[in-house]
Amino acid sequence: MRQIRLLAAxxxxxxxxxxxxxxxxxxxxxxGASRSTATxxxxxxxxxxxxxEGSTGGTGGRTANGTPVAGTHTPxxxxxxxxxxxxPTRSGGSTRTGNSVVLCNGTNTTxxxxxxNRPLNHMLITVKNTSGKRCELPYYxxxxxxxxxxxxxxxxxxxxxxxxxxxPGESGYAGVLLSAADGSGTGGMTAHKLTVAxxxxxxxxxxxxxxxxxxxxKGVYYDSALKVTYWQQDLDAISSW
Numbered sequence: 001m002r003q004i005r006l007l008a009a010x011x012x013x014x015x016x017x018x019x020x021x022x023x024x025x026x027x028x029x030x031x032g033a034s035r036s037t038a039t040x041x042x043x044x045x046x047x048x049x050x051x052x053e054g055s056t057g058g059t060g061g062r063t064a065n066g067t068p069v070a071g072t073h074t075p076x077x078x079x080x081x082x083x084x085x086x087x088p089t090r091s092g093g094s095t096r097t098g099n100s101v102v103l104c105n106g107t108n109t110t111x112x113x114x115x116x117n118r119p120l121n122h123m124l125i126t127v128k129n130t131s132g133k134r135c136e137l138p139y140y141x142x143x144x145x146x147x148x149x150x151x152x153x154x155x156x157x158x159x160x161x162x163x164x165x166x167x168p169g170e171s172g173y174a175g176v177l178l179s180a181a182d183g184s185g186t187g188g189m190t191a192h193k194l195t196v197a198x199x200x201x202x203x204x205x206x207x208x209x210x211x212x213x214x215x216x217x218k219g220v221y222y223d224s225a226l227k228v229t230y231w232q233q234d235l236d237a238i239s240s241w
Contacts, residue, residue, distance in 0.1 A: 101134070101135075101136055102131070102133050102134065102135045102136070103135060103136060103137075103138070103198065103200060103201075103207040103208055104127055104129060104135035104136060104137045104166060104172070104198060104207070105135075105198040105207050105208030105209050105210070105211070106196075106198070106208065106209035106210050106211035106212075107208060107209050108129065108130060108131035108133075108135055109127045109128055109129055109130055109131075109135070109166075109211070110127075110128050110130055111125065111126070111127050111128075111196055111211035111213045112125070112126045112213050112214075113125050113176075113194055113196070113213040113214070113215060113220075114126070115178075115216060115220060119240075119241070120181050121177065121178045121179045121180075121181055122175060122176060122177055122178065122241075123175070123176040123178055123220065124173065124174075124175060124176070124235075125141055125173065125174045125175075125176060125196060125213070125228075126171050126172075126173055127166070127171060127172045127173075127174075127211075127231075128166075128169070128170070128171040129166040129167065129168055129169060129170055129171070130168075130169075131168060132168055133168065134165060134166065134167050134168070135165075135166050136163050136164065136165050136166070137163070137164040137165075137166065137172045137198070137231035138163050138164075138199050138200065138201055138207065138231075139154070139199040139203060139230060139231070140154040140174060140199070140228050140229065140230045140231060141174050141196050141197065141198070141228055141231070142196070142197035142198075142199065143176065143194065143195070143196060143197075143226075143228060144194070144195040144197070145191030145193065145194055145220070145222060145226075146191045146192065146193050148191075152176075152226045152227050152228050153227050153228075154227065154228050154229065154230055155227055155228070155229055155230075155241070158175075158229035158230045158232070158237075158238065158241065159230045160230055160231070160232060160233065160237070162233075164231040164232065164233045165233075172231050172232065172233060173231070173232045173234075173235050173237075173238060174228055174229050174230070174231050174232065174238070175228065175229040175232075175238040175241045176226070176227075176228050176229075177225060177226065177227050177228075177241075178220060178221060178222045178223075178225075178226060179221060179222055179223040179225050179226070180223060180224075180225035184225070185223030185224045185225035185226075186223060186224045187223055187224050188221060188222065188223035188224075189221070189222070189223075190218075190219040190220065190221050191215065191219055191220050191221075191222060192215060192219045192220075193212065193215065194212065194213055194215055194220070195210050195211075195212055196210060196211045196212070196213060197210045198210065198211075229241055
């Protein structure tokens with residue numbers, strides 16, 4: 001009888017110990033210990049992954065100390081696509097690059113203005129390169145007689161295919177229609193001074209100092225029909241204009 005009581009007491013104590021262990025969390029600790037075999041991502045393991053991805057991805061993987069991983073691809077250097085030049089075409093097939101081309105203006109040329117008998121009411125402007133370098137004449141001359149307050153326009157049909165380029169000693173030309181042959185022009189007057197301005201490589205920009213070619217002593221008559229041609233490489237291009 002005493003043995004039966006002793007066994008019953010022992011069973012009760014074991015059951016109480018099991019309940020106490022569950023309540024104190026020792027059971028969860030055992031379960032956690034069983035899961036500890038899974039490998040967590042550590043900084044070293046992440047570095048190893050990055051190195052592997054770098055070597056297979058072709059972007060140049062590196063180890064934790066910054067040393068390139070052997071066998072990785074070197075990143076390609078980006079080279080801009082070659083694009084056609086937007087510079088205006090020059091005579092002789094040359095193009096303007098940077099500031100290597102000199103503009104023709106009043107400092108490196110001599111300019112003359114010669115009234116013509118034929119065609120009637122016309123004048124010829126000649127620009128001769130007196131420097132030791134090639135110079136260019138973009139667009140058309142900007143003319144001003146005396147103190148006139150308007151700018152004669154250019155005949156667009158005379159625009160050449162290439163910018164006029166003058167070697168040392170060569171000349172370029174522009175024609176001027178002074179007045180309407182049929183008398184339809186208005187505001188006619190006689191001028192005694194002419195200023196020839198030069199344009200740069202963009203329309204209406206300054207090409208440098210102007211020139212003031214001499215006019216006949218009696219002056220030059222002009223009216224509202226006044227207009228000019230683009231600069232020409234050859235005199236024949238405007239001989240019948």
